[in-house]
Every structure is written in structure tokens, then in C-alpha cells.
Amino acid sequence: MATDRKNDTYRSAGGRSDLDHERDTNPDPITGAPGSHPVGTGIGAAGGGVAGAAAGAGIGSAVPGIGTAVGGVVGAVVGAAVGGGAGHEIAEHIDPTAEDAYWRENWSARPYYSSDWTYDDYAPAYRYGWESRARYPDRTFDSAESDLRTGWDRFKLKSRLAWDKAKYATRDAWDRIDSKVRR
Secondary structure, three states: OEEEOOOOEEEOOOOOEHHHHHHHHOOOOOOOOOOOOHHHHHHHHHHHHHHHHHHHHHHHHHOOOOOHHHHHHHHHHHHHHHHHHHHHHHHOOOOHHHHHHHHHHHHHHOOOOOOOOOHHHHHHHHHHHHHHHHHOOOOOHHHHHHHHHHHHHHHOOOOOOOHHHHHHHHHHHHHHHHHHHOO
């Protein structure tokens, strides 16, 4: 194996790094099985569970003999399973390293770009966009925007962008992931 000092990775004789292989297969941290996306699955399951619990409680209160509590529990289980699957599916299309590289290369060519801000101001908004797409697998950007606006101040780290500026970069990254999912 040869060392690539620029990227500090190790390349096999075929030119492929061990890190490239791990990134491509995204192995489960416990079993080593390829295709694991525990964060996307967990986020989707949590969101689906909450939505399912609310729907199930409503159905349970409307159907005699079921009750709100039972309907809520059944709805939470079903919603978590569906949401987890949706979150996992979206997470399959997200490679944070590739996304950051893409936005680092293209941010200054976007229509909302302003020379008043640096990439370090935009980067948290891009990350917020691609991560939020997995967090809200069953929603559009427009339907999630009020939640995203509320969460921006906690997520933005050292970005100087207020939500009225960050939302364009957030949506751009959301839409990029969305277009990958729809293929």
C-alpha cells in the first residue's frame, strides 16, 4: 500500500483507498454489514414514531373498543418502522464528505451567494439541509421550513447567517439530496 499524503489515506495496488471502500459500503459499526445508516434510520424512526403515535391516538379515540392509548402505541410502532425505512433510504444517498466537497467547490456560483459571507458561514446551512432531508423523510422543504427555522440557531455553530440568508443554502442542499432519492 502507498500513502497519499495529500489525503492521508492508504491506497492499494488498484488505487482504491481503504477509506473509499468503507465509505462505499458504509459498514454497520457492530455487525460490519454493508449499507448501514443508523443515523438516518434512527431519525426516520423517531419522526415516524411520533407521527404514527399521533395518528394512532386519533384513530383509537374514534374507533370504539380501541382507545387512545392502544391506538397511540400501535401507531407509534407502525410509524417508527415506516419512518425508519424512509430515513434509511434517504441516508443511502448521503455521503457527508462528498456533499461538503461538492458545496465547497460550488457555493460561490449559487444565486444566493454574497461576498459578504465565507464558505464557513454557508457550510453549516448546507449540512443542515442534507441532514434535515433524512430527518424529515416524508416532508417537503416547504412543509418542514418552520421547524428548520426554529432549529437553525441551535445548529448554525459559528455561521453568521441568519435564517433568512441560510434558508437558501439549506434548501439547495435539501434539494440536491432529494434529487438523488428520486432517481
